[in-house]
Amino acid sequence: MFSYSCRWTICARVTSKSNIREWSNSRGEGRLFSVDLIDESGEIRATCFTDFVNKFYPMLEQNKVYYISKGNLKPANKKYSSINNDYELTFSHETTIELCTEDSNLPTLQFNFREIATIPEVQPDNLIDLIGVCTNISDIMEITTRAGKQVSKRDISLLDQTAAVNCTLWGADAESFEQYAGSNPIVAIKGAKVSDFGGRSLSLLGSSVMQVDPDNLQEAFKLRGWYDKEGNAENIASISGQRGEGISTNVYKTISDIKTEGLGMSEKPDYFNVIGTVCYYRKENCLYKACPKQDCNKKVIEDGDHYRCEKCNQTYPNFKHRLLLRVSVADHSGEQWVTCFQESAEQLLGHTADEIGESRETDEKAFEQVFNENAFNRRMFRIRAKIDKYNDEARLNCTADKVLPIDFRKEGRRLVEEIDKMMVDQ
Helix, strand or coil: CCCCCCCCEEEEEEEECCCCEEEEEEEEEEEEEEEEECCCCEEEEEEEEEHHHHHHHHHHHCCCCEEEEECEEEEEECCCCCCCEEEEEEECCCCEEEEEECCCCCCCCCCCCCHHHHHHHHCCEEEEEEEEEEEEEEEEEECCCCCCCCEEEEEEEEECCCCCCEEEEHHHHHHHHHCCCCCCEEEEEEEEEEEEEEEEEEEHHHHHHEEEECCHHHHHHHHHHHHHHHHHHCCCCCCCCCCCCCCCHHHHHHHHHHHHHHCCCCCEEEEEEEEEEEEEEECCCCEECCCCCCCCEECCCEECCEECCCCCCEEECEEEEECCCEEEEECEEEEEEEEEEEEHHHHHHHHCCHHHHHHHHHHHHHHHHHHCCCHHHHEEEEEEEEEEEEEEEECCCCEEEEEEECCHHHHHHHHHHHHHHHHHHC
C-alpha cells in the first residue's frame, strides 16, 4: 500500500470503533468517526468524515472482518492515535466495504503496554497503552465544556507492580464504571492521553479503547495474581497528585470500626465498604412527593389537584416519588443507622420509587411486601461517613452511596487475605 495510490484492497478486522463525534473550527463544522483495523502485517486507523459518516458507520462492527478497497493515505497524527503505523486511512467517495464471510484467523486488538512508573518519561498529549488494577473510584461529576455541553467525568486510580496513576473517564464510560465498585477490576486501555496535570495523569479520548477484566490477555491474569497475593497490601507510590475525594473500593470496615476509629469525625468524609444485614426499615416516612422536573428533587407543596415547587417557582399537575429510607444495618460487631437516598434505596429494595409510591397509595399489602421480602438481606454497603450539625448538635451521618449484592467468591478471597495478614502480623 503506497501513500500516493488509492487502488488497493485489504482484508482486516475492526478492533475498535469510536462514537460519532462533532467538530467545529474556523474552516467549518462536521462529523467524524474512526475505526482501528488489523491484519497479519499490522494495524492502521481509518477515519470517516462528514459526507460518508451515515453511509459507513452502520456498516462496520467491532471484531468483524471486512474487505476494504480504495481510500486516501496520509501521515498519521500521533497526537490522536497510539496505533503503530506511520500512516492512516481516510474513507472517500470511492471507498467500498464488504463483509468477509469466510473463516479468518486475523489477530484481535493489540496492546503495547508500558509500566506505569515509566509514564513520566512520556511527553504530555502523547498516547499510551497501559493495564492496571482499579483501586479507587471517585464520585461522578458533571462539568460544562467550552462548547456549553454537559458531560460526565470520573477519575479512577490504576495500579501495577511499579506505580499508580489517576485516569479520567468521560461520558458513558464515567457513568457506567460505578458498577465495578468493590471488585478491583483489571482495566486495559489502548490510547490513553498523557497529561502533566497533578504530576502525570491519564485521560480517555473518544478514540481510546477500554476493556474491563479482559479474559484474553496474559498480562491481565498475571496482574490479578500479583494483586490478590501481595499487591493489595503493598504501599506503592502514585505518579499523580491528589485530585479530589475518592471512593476507595478496597477499604472494608466493620460497624464497630466506625466508632473505634472515629470514621467521619474529621472535616472530610470517610468512604468505606461494610458487609451487613438489614435488620429494620424505617418505612413510615420513606417517600415524599418531589418536583417532576428531571434536575430538581425539591419536595412539592400540594395545592388542590396541583403541586407547587418553591425552588422552580412553578406549579405542576403531577409529581414524582423520591425515596429517603433509613435502615438499620448490622454485622457481627454492632449496628448502625444508614440513610439510603433514591438510587441506593432502589438498589436495596429492588423496586423503583414510583412503583413503591403507587403500591403505598393503592395496595397496602403490596407496599408492606416490598419490605418484608427484603428483610434480613445481606448486602455490601458503600458508606460515606460525615459529621453533620443539627440544632447545634454534632451527629454522625452514614449514607449509603451504593448498595450491591455480595460477590461471595471475591468476598471469600478477601477474607482469606485478611486472615493471612493477621497471621503474618502475629
